[in-house]
Amino acid sequence: MSSLHAPGVGLPAFERLLQRAHILGREVLGACAAEVDRDARFPRASIEALRQARLLSAYVPREFGGMGLNVLEVARLCEALGQYCGSSAMIYAMHQIQVACVVHHAQGSAFFRDYLRRLVEEQRLMASATTEVGVGGDLRTSLCAVEVNGGEFRLVKKAPVISYGETADDILVTCRKSPDAPAGEQVQVLVRREDCTMEPLSGWDTLGFRGTCSSGFTLTAWGKAEQILPAPFADILAQTMHPYSHAVWSALWCGIATDAVNRARAFVRAEARKSPGETPPAALRLAEVDGVLQEMRHSWAGHAREYHELLAESRPEAFDNFGFAVRTNNLKVSSSRMVVDVVGRALLICGIAGYRNDSKFSLCRHLRDAYGAALMVNNDRILKLNATMLLAHKEG
Amino acid sequence: MSIAQGVQPEGRDIAAIRDLLAQYGHLQVDVRTLSPNGDLYLAGLTSLATVNIMLALESHFEIEFPNSMLSRRTFATLRSIAEAVAELAR
Numbered sequence: 001m002s003s004l005h006a007p008g009v010g011l012p013a014f015e016r017l018l019q020r021a022h023i024l025g026r027e028v029l030g031a032c033a034a035e036v037d038r039d040a041r042f043p044r045a046s047i048e049a050l051r052q053a054r055l056l057s058a059y060v061p062r063e064f065g066g067m068g069l070n071v072l073e074v075a076r077l078c079e080a081l082g083q084y085c086g087s088s089a090m091i092y093a094m095h096q097i098q099v100a101c102v103v104h105h106a107q108g109s110a111f112f113r114d115y116l117r118r119l120v121e122e123q124r125l126m127a128s129a130t131t132e133v134g135v136g137g138d139l140r141t142s143l144c145a146v147e148v149n150g151g152e153f154r155l156v157k158k159a160p161v162i163s164y165g166e167t168a169d170d171i172l173v174t175c176r177k178s179p180d181a182p183a184g185e186q187v188q189v190l191v192r193r194e195d196c197t198m199e200p201l202s203g204w205d206t207l208g209f210r211g212t213c214s215s216g217f218t219l220t221a222w223g224k225a226e227q228i229l230p231a232p233f234a235d236i237l238a239q240t241m242h243p244y245s246h247a248v249w250s251a252l253w254c255g256i257a258t259d260a261v262n263r264a265r266a267f268v269r270a271e272a273r274k275s276p277g278e279t280p281p282a283a284l285r286l287a288e289v290d291g292v293l294q295e296m297r298h299s300w301a302g303h304a305r306e307y308h309e310l311l312a313e314s315r316p317e318a319f320d321n322f323g324f325a326v327r328t329n330n331l332k333v334s335s336s337r338m339v340v341d342v343v344g345r346a347l348l349i350c351g352i353a354g355y356r357n358d359s360k361f362s363l364c365r366h367l368r369d370a371y372g373a374a375l376m377v378n379n380d381r382i383l384k385l386n387a388t389m390l391l392a393h394k395e396g
Numbered sequence: 397m398s399i400a401q402g403v404q405p406e407g408r409d410i411a412a413i414r415d416l417l418a419q420y421g422h423l424q425v426d427v428r429t430l431s432p433n434g435d436l437y438l439a440g441l442t443s444l445a446t447v448n449i450m451l452a453l454e455s456h457f458e459i460e461f462p463n464s465m466l467s468r469r470t471f472a473t474l475r476s477i478a479e480a481v482a483e484l485a486r
Contacts, residue, residue, distance in 0.1 A: 140442065182424040182440050238443075320443075320468040385444065392447040394463050 014073055021077050024049050025084035033085035033211075037365050040210035042167045046088035051123040055092070059099045064113070065120035071100070071244060071311070072304040075251035079297075082255020083262070086369035087211025089255055091125075091164050093248040094212075097241060098126035098172045101188065104240045104311075105231040112229070115190065127168035129191075129219060133158040133201070137381065139237060141183045145176035148225045155189055155221045160202065163214040169193055173219065174233055186233035189221070196221035208368035209376075239319045243307045243328045245377075250300035250335035253373050254293075257339050260346035260366045261286075261293050267350045267361050282349045289345040296338045303331045322393040329382045336373035343370045409478045412456060417474070420448040432475040437468070446471045453477070459484040 028049040036043045050056060059074050060066025069077075074096050081089035099119070106112035118124065135141045144157040155175055165171060171191045176183065201216035229236065264286055271280040306327070310318050318324070343366045347354045353361040410432060417436070418427040424440030441449075449471065450461050459481065461470075470480045 184424070184440055184442060185438070234437075317467060317469070321463060321466060322443075322447075323463065388444050388447050392450050392461070392466055 014069070014076075017067075018076060018080055020053060021055070021080045022083075024053060025081055029081060029088045030084035033088070033365065036085060036087055036211035037368075038210075040205060040213065042164055042213045043085060043088045043091070043211045044167075046085060047091060047125060047167075050088075050092060051125075054120075054123065056095060056123040056125060057099075057120040059096055059103060060116050060120050061103065064116040066116070070308050071247055072301065072308050075247050075300060075304045078248045079251040079255040079258070079300075082252035083259040085211070086252070086256050086365070087209050089252040090209055090212050090249075093245075093252050094128060094163055095126050096248055097245050098128050098170075100240050100244045101172060101229070101236050102126075102190075105236050106229050109226065109230050111224075111226040112190075122169070124169035125164070125167065127163060127165050127171045129157055129159040129162045129165070129171050129173040129217075131160055132174075133160050133216075135183075137378070139174070139241075140186070140234065142174055142176045142186050143183070145179045145181060146187065146189055146228060147179055148228075151225050153189065153221075153223055153225050153228065155191070155219075157219045157221075158201065158216075159219055160216040161214045162198075162217055162219070163212045165198060165215065165217055165219075166213065171196070171219070171221075172229075173221065184234070188229040188233050188236060189223075190227045190229070191219070191221040192223060192227075195223045206372070208365070208370070208372045235316065238325070239316055242325065243303075243319075246328050246332040246335075247300060247304040247307055249373070249376070250296075250331055251304070253335050253339040253370070254296050254300055256366050256369055257293055257296060257342035257346075260343040260363050261289055263354065263361050263363060264289065264346040264349040267353060285345060285349045289342055289349070292338060292342050292345070296335060296342065299331055299338075300335060303327065322389040323395065326386050326389050326393060329386045332377065333374075333379050333382055336379060339370040339373050340367075343367045409457075409481055410474055413453070413474055413477050413481070416449060416452040416456060420452050421445055430474060432478070433473050436471060436473060441471065443468070449477075453481060457481050457485055 029043070029046045032043060032045055054067070055077065057066035058069045058077060062068035078089055078093045081092055102112055102116060130139050131137055132143055134143050144155065146153050146155045155173060157173055157175060162171065170193060172188045173191050174186050174188050177185045177187045197220045198217040201218055204210070204213050204215045268280060268282050268286045271282060310324065343363055347363045347367060350361040350363060353359045354363040356362055357364050414427050417423065421427065421441055422445050430439060450466065454460055461484065465480055470476060
């Protein structure tokens with residue numbers, strides 16, 4: 001396995017890594033996807049397999065022992081995993097977003113440089129607690145505040161959702177910078193799972209993405225002041241969390257859509273075999289949906305490439321302009337609509353075989369997961385932000 | 397000298413900008429207490445609120461902000477906004 005992320009290797013090595021991800025996907029993620037979904041349980045075996053393959057440190061720079069992949073490559077991994085288990089792929093994507101926050105914004109701190117090395121060694125799984133009870137889903141507003149006293153911090157947050165919070169090793173928690181700071185003056189704090197208590201607020205019995213176990217908790221945490229990320233959360237959100245999330249989420253939704261279309265392809269081929277020489281009617285629907293899937297893939301890949309280039313320029317002010325934020329939001333809204341559209345079209349092709357839970361052409365889980373895409377950061381909230389930004393932004 | 401390209405904002409511009417900020421800035425501090433060089437983002441200005449500030453400035457001063465000037469730096473302080481307005485009104 002180590003040859004897959006040996007230092008100094010270029011694109012062919014990444015293609016090999018991607019193949020390895022597909023093998024893991026088929027053998028592990030895919031094998032337990034139905035059960036994870038049915039029981040709404042954390043996909044332990046999947047995440048363990050990703051750990052074994054050292055994939056949890058895919059985005060950590062090589063100098064800390066990670067694979068040093070870029071955002072486009074990480075998104076391609078998410079797309080690959082999304083073809084086998086939406087929940088596992090979502091957990092992997094969310095973890096990568098938190099890793100990126102530390103990689104982009106905390107390398108100036110000795111504590112976080114050391115943390116990155118430990119993340120690689122121990123393949124630690126990172127989760128996130130951003131939303132808070134009482135602020136209505138606005139990431140840029142916090143009620144809770146971190147209190148620092150004699151080099152130690154204490155923090156209590158009522159989080160309506162902490163995806164896989166109970167199984168993560170560390171949680172990045174947003175909060176006000178101090179008890180007297182305004183609601184928008186926020187920081188992120190790295191909370192170690194062993195240094196906090198989590199009292200359940202709500203469970204996670206949902207339509208889709210059931211394996212992400214995104215229950216709500218009152219989190220009470222403590223630790224050293226050095227665990228507070230050195231950059232303002234406003235910058236982390238604009239430069240990393242917002243664009244990185246929508247790139248990797250869109251990629252994994254595309255993975256879900258890809259598997260749905262692959263099932264439809266297999267169904268059409270089976271039909272075609274019954275009467276060779278005649279193209280079955282459903283083949284036309286397949287031709288249509290294949291085009292939509294291609295658009296979807298180009299859409300996230302184009303955004304990930306633009307984001308990668310912006311990062312390579314290392315000009316943080318490039319993120320100030322509304323243009324990139326608007327395009328990032330457009331990607332999210334369109335990808336989350338397209339995943340429902342593509343899976344729905346695949347379902348029409350497979351017919352009752354796709355509607356059944358107990359068929360190899362089943363698309364039930366895909367469709368249920370797909371409907372979650374528009375809701376995780378609600379599309380209406382995003383469109384409203386774009387509507388405001390477009391009043392100022394003068395070029396398309 | 398901190399004034400960009402030698403364009404000197406008028407004192408009355410700063411006063412007008414202060415009024416617009418009070419109306420549309422949703423700041424977490426009293427705008428009257430802000431010095432011309434006080435950091436507006438630290439005072440609670442968000443990038444979305446800058447949209448309304450910009451629209452109000454465009455209407456009040458009969459100017460139009462090009463995309464290139466819609467940066468964090470332009471809206472950082474009363475003075476930087478005044479300089480941008482003076483530049484655009486030239």
